[in-house]
Amino acid sequence: MKKIGYSRNFEDVHKSSFRESVHTGIFKDGSPFMLQYSMFIPTLQGMADEEQKRRWLNRAMNFEIIGTYAQTELGHGTFIRGLETQAIYNEKTEEFILHSPTLTAYKWWPGGLAHTANYCIVMAQLIIKGKNHGMQPFIVQIRDEETHMPLPGIKVGEIGPKLTFSGVNNGFLGFEHVRIPRENMLMKYNQDGTFKSNPNSKLTYGTMVYVRVTIVFGAATQLARAVTIAVRYSAVRRQSRPKPNEPEPQILDYATQQHKLFIGIATSHAYTLLAYWLWDIYTSFKKDLESGNLDRLPELHSLACVLKVVSSKDCTRLVEQCRMSCGGHGFMMSSSLPQIYGLATAACTYEGENTVSLVKALDQATKGKPLSPTMAYLGERSVTTKWENSVDGIVKSFQKVSIGKLRAAVSSLKQYERSGLSPEDAWNKSSVQLISAAEAHGRAVVMSVYKSETDKYASTVSAGLKTVLYQLVELYAIYMVLQKMGDMLLYGNLTEADVTVLQRRYEELLELLRPNAVGLVDAFDFRDEVLSSTLGSYDGFAYERLMEEAMKSPLNAEPVNQSFEKYMKPLMKGKL
Numbered sequence: 180m181k182k183i184g185y186s187r188n189f190e191d192v193h194k195s196s197f198r199e200s201v202h203t204g205i206f207k208d209g210s211p212f213m214l215q216y217s218m219f220i221p222t223l224q225g226m227a228d229e230e231q232k233r234r235w236l237n238r239a240m241n242f243e244i245i246g247t248y249a250q251t252e253l254g255h256g257t258f259i260r261g262l263e264t265q266a267i268y269n270e271k272t273e274e275f276i277l278h279s280p281t282l283t284a285y286k287w288w289p290g291g292l293a294h295t296a297n298y299c300i301v302m303a304q305l306i307i308k309g310k311n312h313g314m315q316p317f318i319v320q321i322r323d324e325e326t327h328m329p330l331p332g333i334k335v336g337e338i339g340p341k342l343t344f345s346g347v348n349n350g351f352l353g354f355e356h357v358r359i360p361r362e363n364m365l366m367k368y369n370q371d372g373t374f375k376s377n378p379n380s381k382l383t384y385g386t387m388v389y390v391r392v393t394i395v396f397g398a399a400t401q402l403a404r405a406v407t408i409a410v411r412y413s414a415v416r417r418q419s420r421p422k423p424n425e426p427e428p429q430i431l432d433y434a435t436q437q438h439k440l441f442i443g444i445a446t447s448h449a450y451t452l453l454a455y456w457l458w459d460i461y462t463s464f465k466k467d468l469e470s471g472n473l474d475r476l477p478e479l480h481s482l483a484c485v486l487k488v489v490s491s492k493d494c495t496r497l498v499e500q501c502r503m504s505c506g507g508h509g510f511m512m513s514s515s516l517p518q519i520y521g522l523a524t525a526a527c528t529y530e531g532e533n534t535v536s537l538v539k540a541l542d543q544a545t546k547g548k549p550l551s552p553t554m555a556y557l558g559e560r561s562v563t564t565k566w567e568n569s570v571d572g573i574v575k576s577f578q579k580v581s582i583g584k585l586r587a588a589v590s591s592l593k594q595y596e597r598s599g600l601s602p603e604d605a606w607n608k609s610s611v612q613l614i615s616a617a618e619a620h621g622r623a624v625v626m627s628v629y630k631s632e633t634d635k636y637a638s639t640v641s642a643g644l645k646t647v648l649y650q651l652v653e654l655y656a657i658y659m660v661l662q663k664m665g666d667m668l669l670y671g672n673l674t675e676a677d678v679t680v681l682q683r684r685y686e687e688l689l690e691l692l693r694p695n696a697v698g699l700v701d702a703f704d705f706r707d708e709v710l711s712s713t714l715g716s717y718d719g720f721a722y723e724r725l726m727e728e729a730m731k732s733p734l735n736a737e738p739v740n741q742s743f744e745k746y747m748k749p750l751m752k753g754k755l
């Protein structure tokens with residue numbers, strides 16, 4: 180998809196996509212260097228001053244030092260203010276003393292921390308003259324650069340087996356009064372040498388926003404991998420005999436299989452385009468930030484949060500659907516589908532979600548204040564119009580659902596407040612509705628961006644390709660309406676007759692897309708080494724590869740396993 184006639188500068192996204200592919204090809208289940216390029220280097224770029232960049236950034240870029248990012252602790256993840264690691268400033272020696280006062284203060288989870296990293300960005304509570312200045316980033320050397328031994332006072336180790344990411348050596352880290360020079364606090368926003376609180380505390384979380392933007396791209400990529408494997412395998416696999424005198428059909432010819440898989444292709448396109456679009460906003464935001472303009476920070480923050488949530492959630496569900504669509508063979512580790520599921524679902528955990536700015540936006544809308552471009556539709560007065568079956572009509576309906584849900588959620592919040600509940604309790608009671616409203620906003624944005632970005636470059640591709648890309652957009656739109664039928668009936672004026680028309684068109688689209696399905700996944704352009712799947716290789720030799728991989732199992736190394744003489748035989752002969 181990325182090769183098709185784009186004129187914008189997606190260099191950074193391409194670099195990160197290429198890097199991820201190389202790492203996937205080599206490490207298969209997560210790279211121990213993942214945090215180096217996803218968090219360590221970006222944090223130095225975003226939070227270090229020029230002198231600090233000179234000291235560490237080039238060395239990190241050249242892999243002379245390997246870093247990670249340690250924020251989460253055993254006791255706290257979401258609630259960042261609750262983190263316990265301390266950085267106490269000693270004015271006499273001009274040093275910070277890093278300390279983990281409790282077991283729950285131990286850092287827990289950072290990728291590559293256990294054995295790979297020798298440096299670490301540590302988020303810690305900054306304490307000066309007994310006063311807490313909140314969480315700040317510090318660069319800390321944790322291992323000797325020659326011997327790789329942990330430095331004095333550093334307690335570092337591995338956290339144990341996980342669902343996936345077995346290559347990442349996620350670690351734990353504790354400090355026993357570890358001294359670091361004053362210059363090791365990342366200083367970009369504290370340049371006058373004496374610590375002052377950030378002008379906008381959210382700046383500290385710049386790296387997290389960056390990560391959320393890249394998560395959308397990562398989710399689309401993992402889904403593209405899974406659907407490539409599943410579609411290719413479905414073209415190889417033949418099963419059942421619906422017509423008695425004909426051979427068994429390819430399972431890809433079953434409408435239910437197409438229903439399971441084609442939405443994966445469309446969703447991957449949708450989130451890839453969305454990631455590029457979001458990247459553009461992020462890039463222009465970074466330029467604004469350099470010139471001290473923070474106006475767009477709330478918009479970017481809420482967008483990055485909500486789009487991270489819907490992309491990781493949708494792609495995880497669809498990766499699992501791809502896995503199940505491959506029957507028993509999809510359960511094999513050698514298919515790579517279980518690992519891809521693990522990589523996708525991890526993204527649902529490693530960042531938070533945020534509805535606050537959406538509710539603020541609705542408040543602004545109801546008070547007639549100007550809204551940021553992606554939220555402008557929230558200010559529209561609701562108009563009762565007939566349902567439109569076109570993609571543009573469906574985009575509008577998703578916006579109506581979002582408006583309706585946000586209004587209902589805020590109205591419920593206000594009712595709870597009027598009934599005497601504290602704002603916190605009212606918020607907690609309404610939070611199920613608020614989350615649902617935030618998700619509806621995300622879906623409205625995805626739907627609208629998928630359509631508008633396809634419109635933008637459709638004129639640059641051949642007529643045949645254009646037709647297929649629009650078939651996918653339409654398939655996506657109708658699939659989502661059928662999925663969210665309840666919402667559409669409640670807020671979007673959908674009728675039973677419309678549903679019948681949409682269902683028929685959906686079935687037609689499955690049939691139209693069938694001849695191009697394999698071509699569409701080939702166009703994702705994954706090398707076999709990156710797919711790393713017995714089921715999904717380009718040559719289609721799925722059965723041969725399954726057997727080849729099975730034969731590598733140590734349990735196939737000898738005709739009689741030693742457990743027979745040791746345990747089985749005594750059991751069977753009644754001698755145990």
Ligand SMILES: Cc1cc2nc3c(=O)[nH]c(=O)nc-3n(C[C@H](O)[C@H](O)[C@H](O)COP(=O)(O)OP(=O)(O)OC[C@H]3O[C@@H](n4cnc5c(N)ncnc54)[C@H](O)[C@@H]3O)c2cc1C
Nearest residue numbers: 248249250251255256257258288289290344525528529530
């Ligand atoms: C594969 C993987 C890699 C990771 N890599 C890193 C890393 O490199 N560096 C790092 O620092 N961290 C890393 N993390 C940690 C990750 O950032 C945290 O797991 C995440 O922020 C969630 O925090 P938590 O696990 O403490 O969950 P908690 O904050 O304890 O949340 C548990 C659950 O409680 C509920 N909950 C919590 N707060 C609220 C609330 N305010 N309102 C409603 N419900 C709530 C939610 O259901 C939530 O799922 C990684 C995690 C994973 C899984």
